[in-house]
Amino acid sequence: MAAEPIEDDAWRDGATDSHLAESLGDALQARARSGQPMRGFQLKRAALAGIDLVNHGSRSGYQLHDTDLYRADLQNAHLFALDLRGSSLMKADLRGTNLHCADLRDCNLLGIRLDGARLDNVIWDRQLLQERRGRERQRAGDSDAARQLFEEAEETYRNLRLHLEKAGLFEQAGIFFHREMVMRRLQMPRFSGKRLLSWLVDLFSGYGEKPLNVVLFSLGLIFVCGLLYFLVGVRHGDLPLRLALERGWLANLADLAGCLYFSVVTFTTLGYGDITPHGLARPIAALEAFAGSFTMALFVVVFVKKMTR
Template structure:
């Protein structure tokens, strides 16, 4: 397509919008979408601000190594922030930048210096956050996305055959590093809920680096399921309740002894009678799990083994809950 004798830039963004600028290189790209164009000039900051204020989209801008210190990209009076989706800001200087509510979905923020920047309410979904510096930056209400970019790439790589294991391990290392960095910054800013979320992700990506069938990975997975690496105390309660109920059903099927009488459900009994016996077994299961041991009801047969296992696991689970609960509350 030509306009006034010039070839229009070939870049098309995620919304299907084609750049209106003229192409300046052999690849058919304009200055802003050309990854080889030098963006280190002192006037880049002002030029980017002017484009944003004009209403033109900033999607896909190639701003590698750009000096954007103190850049002001806050779209005042509009619910949506300026759109820098898929932009390349690799090694850019964003110190003291005003980026409230900015849309940086899919952007490359590799080793960006964002110290003292205002990133409140920014959208960083699918952004490459490896090595980003967020010291003293404002990071409240950021939309980080449900999965780290490197982790998403790792999942895709698992389906390939060549060099799959090494590539997956490297990507999970990077994902762990990203989560550790963000988790530390969240802790410094008092964002404890976000810090907890990223701690869980950090531990999961560390687990993915372990051999698939190793006991270390199995233990790590168990801890994740049981308590979310100490960040999910309700999981401990849910597991405890499930175990108590399951054991109660087992006792009801096997039978327990109370004053010489065997308490056991039976198909020939009515539902009311069986329900009463099941409640008795549930009571015994709770007493066993909490290791109270009143002695009014005792297991029989294989039920003794089940009761011993339940009591042992109950002691461990209750101690675990105290640790997890205290950790969560002291934050």
Template structure:
């Protein structure tokens, strides 16, 4: 038998290979799914293996009792790399996991109560069913999308709508658990992000052309489900500008004189008209109504729509802003 055949067969998607000695299964003790990790001395052995520079990527730790384990890479900038590792139903109660890299790993149904996950990287990690109580998650790196969210979008693209709906439901559950725990820990910026994602996942489970989904999308665009007051400001500015352009083409009455865009007029005259229309759009949107300009014809309908939308938008901004500030 060649020397290479004595080595562990583990190889992850990034092309990293294990060089530990293989047992009868073809894998080393750490990467063998069939090897029990329930021995009392296993926790200490794992700590020593990590400190000695052993390959931690992809190791199999299902059901392992790792309560209060210390997996912090002390005095080093980078934490231990547990990418692709499997912690399914592992007991990590009170574990020290500061700055640990769990990219593409599985923490499904793991017990993380009281664990320190500050600065941990859990991007593309399965976080379904985790017990988060009293765990520390400041600066937790979750990434822009959860593993289930990415897979759901891929399933939807492949027209597997049943699988996509199931994965979106799982993603909603994970975001909800993270949001609740972030709120409990007082990390409101993080909880605000998670509630946006939670409600987005809920929307994605609705029928594509339903009224509820359309309403949910509009609320998201306007204010990020109450978590993005600056979106309201941006939409308000856009609406004011659009209405100003419409007023320029439909006309306004100023002291008995109709002001409307005329391509044959001088450039300065049309620019002055645009400024006047912008001014009128602002006072209409904010419902000030000075009365120096008056809409005519179609402008009346535009002004009515802008005034109604403006009063609603300003009220919405106040509610969202106060909500953010009081937290």
């Protein structure tokens, strides 16, 4: 028996909560297949378990924009490629749901239940809704509201990360872990030591998710220290290697290359001994050697963490 059609006003004013409750899923399926727009529907606590909103025979899915699905029951639903942009899925039950290729940008995902859901190729926001709103409140000077939104964003990122890890989607899980830690940092007092330390960990390694950050920091430190050695001078046997304006640019370039070589040797703590520091170059070399040992150990930890996934 075909589902009784529901008027547009009923979809948007929440009358569907009580109207045709048993066949609401069938009515929504029929609405989707009719090609009529689906926007701004009020489906709070709707019983939609097992609903099929897959646009069969088409590479693009149906659109269900700006819909309120607060605490909706969508267990084992088929939502392949469904465009849910702008919708609220707060505390919605999507256990066992097929969300493959679904578009969840601009959605409120706080408290969403995703146990056993298929999450392959879901289109996520680079920054979740709560994070964007929190940053807006922060720019407006409302620190209390911003902190509350950052807390909600942290909780949402953590929830999504855990479900993505269970699904074996470690690359996306790593991205959400990084955002989770950023949200935790933004809740700390602005000029506190903990926040500064957290920012440094993010800068150097992306909280263990960005090995390239460690490599770039290493190259930058080697280059900066090489320039400092070139300015203050080091010795290659009895010959000084340093900037000398009275000499030609080729000679200075050769000395700069020697200083960069010494910087690499110092950073990696190889210590061949063919070039030696003196004067102000000694504390620079000591600092670079210490930083190099720490940075190489950090790179190994971050790289192994990424590869063992």
